[in-house]
Amino acid sequence: MVRRFGTNVLSILSLALLWELAGRILDSVLIPPLSRVGFAWWKLLASGKLLSNLTLSLATLAAGFFLAVLLGIIVGVLMGRFRAVEHFLDLYVNSLMSAPTTAFVPVLIVWFGLGVESRIAVVFLFAVFVIIINTMTGVKQVDTVLVEMARSFGAREREIFFKIILPAAMPAIMAGVRLGMGRAVKGMVTAEMLLTLTGIGAMVMQYGSAFATDSLFAVILTILLLAMITMQAVQWVDRRLTGWKAEIAIE
Amino acid sequence: MTSLRVQVESFSSEARDLESAGRSRAIVEIRDVGKSFQKTVKQSTAEIKALAEVNFSVRENEFISIIGPSGCGKTTLLKMIDGLIPCDRGEIVINGKKVSAPGPDRALVFQTFALLPWRTVLANVEFSLELRQIPKAKRTDIARNYLKRVGLDEFENHYPHELSGGMQQRAGLARALVVNPMILLMDEPFGSVDAQTRQLLQEELLDLWQREQKTVVFVTHSMDEAVYLSDRVVVMTPRPGKVAEVLDVPLPRPRIADEVRRDRKFVDLTNYIWDSLKKAMVNHHG
Numbered sequence: 457m458v459r460r461f462g463t464n465v466l467s468i469l470s471l472a473l474l475w476e477l478a479g480r481i482l483d484s485v486l487i488p489p490l491s492r493v494g495f496a497w498w499k500l501l502a503s504g505k506l507l508s509n510l511t512l513s514l515a516t517l518a519a520g521f522f523l524a525v526l527l528g529i530i531v532g533v534l535m536g537r538f539r540a541v542e543h544f545l546d547l548y549v550n551s552l553m554s555a556p557t558t559a560f561v562p563v564l565i566v567w568f569g570l571g572v573e574s575r576i577a578v579v580f581l582f583a584v585f586v587i588i589i590n591t592m593t594g595v596k597q598v599d600t601v602l603v604e605m606a607r608s609f610g611a612r613e614r615e616i617f618f619k620i621i622l623p624a625a626m627p628a629i630m631a632g633v634r635l636g637m638g639r640a641v642k643g644m645v646t647a648e649m650l651l652t653l654t655g656i657g658a659m660v661m662q663y664g665s666a667f668a669t670d671s672l673f674a675v676i677l678t679i680l681l682l683a684m685i686t687m688q689a690v691q692w693v694d695r696r697l698t699g700w701k702a703e704i705a706i707e
Numbered sequence: 708m709t710s711l712r713v714q715v716e717s718f719s720s721e722a723r724d725l726e727s728a729g730r731s732r733a734i735v736e737i738r739d740v741g742k743s744f745q746k747t748v749k750q751s752t753a754e755i756k757a758l759a760e761v762n763f764s765v766r767e768n769e770f771i772s773i774i775g776p777s778g779c780g781k782t783t784l785l786k787m788i789d790g791l792i793p794c795d796r797g798e799i800v801i802n803g804k805k806v807s808a809p810g811p812d813r814a815l816v817f818q819t820f821a822l823l824p825w826r827t828v829l830a831n832v833e834f835s836l837e838l839r840q841i842p843k844a845k846r847t848d849i850a851r852n853y854l855k856r857v858g859l860d861e862f863e864n865h866y867p868h869e870l871s872g873g874m875q876q877r878a879g880l881a882r883a884l885v886v887n888p889m890i891l892l893m894d895e896p897f898g899s900v901d902a903q904t905r906q907l908l909q910e911e912l913l914d915l916w917q918r919e920q921k922t923v924v925f926v927t928h929s930m931d932e933a934v935y936l937s938d939r940v941v942v943m944t945p946r947p948g949k950v951a952e953v954l955d956v957p958l959p960r961p962r963i964a965d966e967v968r969r970d971r972k973f974v975d976l977t978n979y980i981w982d983s984l985k986k987a988m989v990n991h992h993g
Contacts, residue, residue, distance in 0.1 A: 599821075601817060601819055601821045602821055602823065604786075604791060604817075604821070605815070605817060605821035606834075606838070607791060607809060608789055608790075608791055608809045608814075608815045609809070609814070609815075609834070609835040609838045609839075609882075609886070610809055610810070610811065610838050610839065611838050615838060619834075619837075620823070623823070623825050624823075624825075626825075698825070700824055700825040700866055700868075701824070701825075
């Protein structure tokens with residue numbers, strides 16, 4: 457673990473150094489040295505522009521992702537538990553899972569307008585299908601012996617669900633949530649760039665078209681940081697819920 | 708060979724049924740039980756007859772084993788006694804009441820242990836009590852008590868994957884015992900542990916059984932295990948499983964493993980069961 461952390465730090469430091477050198481040697485607007493990007497980032501932060509836009513973006517992300525997790529798990533559980541529901545829905549879920557979600561943005565504009573609802577819908581659509589599919593798979597793969605055991609000791613359907621199926625499927629559900637988180641961040645930025653220029657996506661478009669590359673890179677690095685932090689958050693929850701599974705995997 | 712046959716005929720328990728009827732009453736009665744499964748292979752559905760006309764009864768506090776070739780439906784029969792699988796034909800009666808679902812008078816021990824990997828050993832043993840709405844403090848007490856009896860008291864906070872197969876099955880046994888069932892149903896419980904552990908577990912089980920006064924129905928494919936543990940052995944035929952014969956085990960208790968296995972009667976009886984199984988398999992294929 458320590459070793460891995462050390463290598464990570466080394467990787468970041470060497471990339472930073474390379475970037476700085478490349479920026480200074482090429483002396484081009486296309487690649488601003490990292491120090492200038494850092495300065496632009498500090499200016500954006502000090503002016504409050506970055507934070508206000510980030511707050512706006514995060515609110516969209518949180519709303520869309522929350523809905524995706526909620527509905528994704530419910531639909532996934534129903535599909536995993538009931539053959540009929542699965543056969544009724546799997547066609548759509550599977551095709552929407554691999555379809556380029558960006559293509560639906562115009563439809564969402566027609567339905568929800570250009571407001572925050574549309575952006576939430578984009579985040580939701582980006583994230584929900586992978587959560588559905590992982591949840592369904594997890595529920596279907598629950599060891600039938602465990603269900604039989606519970607039934608043998610007199611468990612009712614409700615108890616079988618909450619004490620056996622849900623905890624047994626939790627690692628797969630959390631894998632879906634983790635993948636969904638990544639997709640949700642993509643959805644958020646896509647919506648802000650394609651729908652209405654708002655939040656952090658708007659900053660990307662604005663600085664990009666103005667060739668303000670130092671600020672542009674500052675925003676992009678912020679997005680990367682955001683993706684990393686949200687992923688860590690999901691992993692933290694995952695470890696809390698399914699620590700037992702991780703230990704088995706290590707052995 | 709013939710003389711052995713004649714000699715061991717006396718094991719056959721039909722005559723003894725009458726003699727012992729007064730001593731102990733039947734607690735489980737299996738009457739004309741039959742079971743078929745639908746099996747679908749490449750769109751064509753075939754009916755597979757797993758069990759046909761199974762008849763025998765289990766006496767109170769008896770240790771009875773069911774032995775037979777793989778696929779003879781012995782596990783299915785055990786799950787039918789537990790009430791997990793319904794009968795197609797016939798009925799299973801426990802204490803005068805027809806079995807229709809799992810009940811508190813029975814507890815099942817699984818071949819693959821069926822422990823919940825996300826629960827500690829203690830929480831696994833508490834699981835069966837939890838389903839019976841026993842309050843938390845009380846169920847922890849009971850579970851700890853039984854963990855001690857199966858020798859796992861030092862491991863209550865371990866997770867199943869941290870334990871050996873033998874220890875996992877001890878936890879499985881404790882989970883079944885905590886609900887204090889009248890009848891313990893065991894489905895090849897020692898089938899997935901190594902040979903030494905298996906012998907140890909057999910001895911411990913006999914020890915427990917002698918102290919707890921329970922009826923045990925034990926499914927196995929090991930003749931040695933069946934004879935060593937049981938009062939009677941039910942020999943089944945290949946699919947569709949029927950009762951080939953029910954044999955008494957005339958070995959005194961308590962049984963010391965090393966002595967029993969050298970006993971002439973033990974050797975004769977295991978040989979006899981082997982012959983009986985072979986005969987049933989030849990008849991089946993011939």
